[in-house]
Amino acid sequence: MTEPAGGVAPGRREELAASLAVVRSRIAGALRAAGREDEPTLVVVTKYFPASDVDLLADLGVTDVGENRDQEASAKALEITVRDRMRLHFIGQLQSNKAGSVARYADVVQSLDRPKVVHALARGAQAAGRVLDVTVQVSLDAVGGRGGVAVGEALDLADLVAGQDALRLRGVMAVAPLGADPRPAFARLRAVADEVRAAHPGATWMSAGMSGDLEAALAEGATHLRVGSAILGSRPPHR
Ligand SMILES: *Cc1c(COP(=O)(O)O)cnc(C)c1O
Numbered sequence: 501m502t503e504p505a506g507g508v509a510p511g512r513r514e515e516l517a518a519s520l521a522v523v524r525s526r527i528a529g530a531l532r533a534a535g536r537e538d539e540p541t542l543v544v545v546t547k548y549f550p551a552s553d554v555d556l557l558a559d560l561g562v563t564d565v566g567e568n569r570d571q572e573a574s575a576k577a578l579e580i581t582v583r584d585r586m587r588l589h590f591i592g593q594l595q596s597n598k599a600g601s602v603a604r605y606a607d608v609v610q611s612l613d614r615p616k617v618v619h620a621l622a623r624g625a626q627a628a629g630r631v632l633d634v635t636v637q638v639s640l641d642a643v644g645g646r647g648g649v650a651v652g653e654a655l656d657l658a659d660l661v662a663g664q665d666a667l668r669l670r671g672v673m674a675v676a677p678l679g680a681d682p683r684p685a686f687a688r689l690r691a692v693a694d695e696v697r698a699a700h701p702g703a704t705w706m707s708a709g710m711s712g713d714l715e716a717a718l719a720e721g722a723t724h725l726r727v728g729s730a731i732l733g734s735r736p737p738h739r
Pocket residue numbers: 545547568591592675710711712726727728729730
């Protein structure tokens with residue numbers, strides 16, 4: 501067992517173990533309901549939570565964590581003691597001036613949503629001598645605003661990604677629209693995922709489903725879930 505960095509609140513490990521067990525059983529139930537026998541990847545979203553939690557999660561069998569802000573993620577990547585057995589996903593809106601930094605520590609970047617960011621990340625990865633797994637973020641909102649390329653433009657962006665030597669196109673990602681039934685939105689994402697997959701056979705991922713809607717995402721074929729608050733607890737207010 502790894503000794504977590506820094507002070508860890510007593511009982512935190514047990515707390516994380518319990519909530520992780522609940523989420524894992526929700527996932528198992530949703531897979532059963534969907535008649536699926538494959539195993540989706542659980543990306544535990546650790547934004548706003550300390551590196552010591554990431555260390556504890558590794559001990560509990562978690563292999564993938566997600567972060568959404570460059571400054572916090574870059575610091576945490578250095579602080580965790582389990583870096584060699586944790587895949588780090590960048591899932592937040594990416595500014596092209598941060599792409600060089602993200603390319604140095606992220607293993608996966610899920611939030612590529614415009615050509616400028618694709619080019620910047622490809623340059624950053626090349627400079628770092630790395631090849632990154634990436635997904636194209638698709639907007640499922642009727643009105644834009646929360647990031648993501650329009651459904652009708654996703655394939656073009658995927659084609660652009662696939663042409664970059666330093667990026668490996670893995671599929672698509674989306675967040676369900678606010679205040680709407682997630683299931684039909686994830687069905688639209690599934691259609692985009694199929695279209696991208698048909699053109700790029702290696703792009704098998706569909707990253708969808710968070711604490712509140714993972715069942716709907718799994719019913720529509722999600723291969724990657726991004727779950728934060730259901731495992732770590734409610735986040736401190738936005739800083
Ligand atoms: C924060 C975040 C999540 C996790 O959300 P929860 O509701 O806490 O599970 C998933 N995806 C993205 C893009 C996020 O920013």
